[in-house]
Amino acid sequence: MKKHLIIAAGALAASLSFSAFADTATYQFDPSHTYPSFEADHFGGLSVWRGKFDKSSGTVTLDRAAKTGTVDVTTDIASIHTGSAKLDEHLQTAEFFDAAKFPQANYKGTIKFDGDKPVSVVGNLTLHGVTKPLTLKIDSFKCMPHPMLKREVCGVDAVGEFSRDDFGLDYGKQYGFKMKTKLLITAEAVKQQ
Numbered sequence: 001m002k003k004h005l006i007i008a009a010g011a012l013a014a015s016l017s018f019s020a021f022a023d024t025a026t027y028q029f030d031p032s033h034t035y036p037s038f039e040a041d042h043f044g045g046l047s048v049w050r051g052k053f054d055k056s057s058g059t060v061t062l063d064r065a066a067k068t069g070t071v072d073v074t075t076d077i078a079s080i081h082t083g084s085a086k087l088d089e090h091l092q093t094a095e096f097f098d099a100a101k102f103p104q105a106n107y108k109g110t111i112k113f114d115g116d117k118p119v120s121v122v123g124n125l126t127l128h129g130v131t132k133p134l135t136l137k138i139d140s141f142k143c144m145p146h147p148m149l150k151r152e153v154c155g156v157d158a159v160g161e162f163s164r165d166d167f168g169l170d171y172g173k174q175y176g177f178k179m180k181t182k183l184l185i186t187a188e189a190v191k192q193q
Contacts, residue, residue, distance in 0.1 A: 056073055056075045136160040
């Protein structure tokens with residue numbers, strides 16, 4: 001009897017650990033629907049610069065039952081797009097992002113839930129060779145079957161703020177530029193099989 005009880009307990013433990021593992025899904029960011037964008041000050045409130053990065057890649061893991069998840073995304077700095085080719089070139093120089101020396105930015109974080117809903121990502125942004133904490137607030141999150149890919153896709157809009165001089169990006173400070181930068185993330189990620 002004791003032997004059967006031990007075997008049953010072992011089988012139960014194995015099935016529980018397998019089901020916990022099976023609930024974690026991995027999603028790949030869709031590069032054609034993932035755009036980190038930003039808003040930054042120009043001349044101390046004269047206007048707002050807006051731009052986005054056209055090339056990002058990475059993964060999200062999500063376990064809705066356990067209410068846990070992770071994000072790991074890398075952005076190609078040279079893919080910056082502001083609508084002005086001259087400004088894009090300047091932003092890639094050593095005066096700003098120094099894309100030759102620091103070609104990528106990376107964000108890694110942990111998804112936080114309120115009930116069944118993801119509400120934020122608490123993580124670290126590595127930009128210009130500097131890593132600092134950054135929390136993203138999730139404004140919207142939705143998953144659905146993708147009608148063309150026939151797999152689940154999740155979409156998110158998230159926002160965060162940081163001071164760019166914390167990352168050594170202080171160009172314009174001498175002219176009165178405010179260093180606060182707003183980061184706006186629009187992303188879609190497709191469930192991997």
